[in-house]
Structure formats: C-alpha cells, structure tokens
Amino acid sequence: MGSDQALQMLADVLWNALIISGPLLAVTLAVGLLMSVMQVITQIQETSLTFIPKIIAAVLVLVVCGAWMLKRLVAFSVNLIGAIPGYF
Incomplete structure (x- = not known):
C-alpha cells in the first residue's frame, strides 16, 4: 500500500465520519x-436545563x-473491507 492510498483512505474515513455525525x-x-x-434571558442557571433538551x-x-x-456506515465498511486484497 502506497502513501497515496493510505492518505485517500484516511480522507474517506474522516469525510464519512463528518457526514454521519453532522x-x-x-x-x-x-x-x-x-x-x-x-x-x-430568564436568568435561570440550572445545569439540567441544558442537558435534558439536548x-x-x-x-x-x-x-x-x-x-x-447505519446504511452509510455499512456501505463504507463493506467497500473498505472488500478493497483489502487490492492493498497488497
């Protein structure tokens, strides 16, 4: 596996992580x-007031x-695992 393939794989992982968690x-x-x-506005400083709605x-x-x-993650994983033989 060359460095260009590794960098492309890393870019794909980060891009998919951003899209899935976005x-x-x-x-x-x-x-x-x-x-x-x-x-x-209301001057109510209750800590649980922010956590429950989130x-x-x-x-x-x-x-x-x-x-x-889940579909996006599974599709990415299948493509990544399926491409393993081509990396060597």
Whole structure:
C-alpha cells in the first residue's frame, strides 16, 4: 500500500465520519445554543436545563436519521473491507 492510498483512505474515513455525525452534532449544538440563550434571558442557571433538551433532541435525530447513518456506515465498511486484497 502506497502513501497515496493510505492518505485517500484516511480522507474517506474522516469525510464519512463528518457526514454521519453532522446532523446529530448540528442539532445538539443548535438546541444547546437555544437553551443557553433562554437561560440568559430568564436568568435561570440550572445545569439540567441544558442537558435534558439536548438528550431529547439527540434521540429524535437518531430515530429520524439512524437508519440512514447505519446504511452509510455499512456501505463504507463493506467497500473498505472488500478493497483489502487490492492493498497488497
């Protein structure tokens, strides 16, 4: 395996990790930001107030996008494992 193949494989891994985790991270970031703004406006400084909505949002995103995330991960893994003989 050459260094160009290894770098391409690393780039593919990082790109797929970003695409798969993107929706979950974006939604939890948006909910966390919204809850922080609400805490500043209402001056309620309760720590559990930020965690519970983020957990609920993360579960909802996983319910909605979980099948797509799993399909993408399985397809990438199958392609990667199938290409192992070509690396040597």
